[in-house]
Amino acid sequence: NAGVTQTPKFQVLKTGQSMTLQCAQDMNHEYMSWYRQDPGMGLRLIHYSVGAGITDQGEVPNGYNVSRSTTEDFPLRLLSAAPSQTSVYFCASSYSAVAGGRTNEQYFGPGTRLTVT
């Protein structure tokens, strides 16, 4: 099992450019999510998905789009990058969208460091 993978690891964009951060998991997890990490602010939820074809907004969704066409993949799209989107982005997944307990731990990818100039 590769677990949760993210590509790229690092990216530099110019203001106004678009790009897609890739996230994939091979654990057949139902629930997937994207967080951003900023200094002094911890991790904040951007978007999440409870299954293929179902997505919803988290705490800080503006400027980001997501889709979930397969169970494995959950890409995050920046349509027009802004300097405020400079951050470290984490993808996470868990077995179920509804179950509690130890079996529903969230697994994190290694993160993508994005810089927008």
Place this chain on the structure above:
Amino acid sequence: AQTVTQSQPEMSVQEAETVTLSCTYDTSESDYYLFWYKQPPSRQMILVIRQEAYKQQNATENRFSVNFQKAAKSFSLKISDSQLGDAAMYFCAYRSAFGGGATNKLIFGTGTLLAVQP
């Protein structure tokens, strides 16, 4: 809405000594989970320890233990016999025990950067 507060931006400990990281949270829910995550310079988020709110017994994992005070909404992490490899950012996090959608999300504190002095 639930919130998590870590009031210590930075801490330092001597190797082999014990250190306690503080975390408080606010919620109106009766059942939930609390976590401590470690983030070393590699950026990888590593789950250190978890606590179910319905359990009165404090969780322990080897050198890591928690002091869970439900009434006070306090969840501190104690690291015993600190090692150089413990140096990292530590995040306290909350998750609702009620399943479904946004309630499955983790709510993080702002983190405590732990330095371990040789």
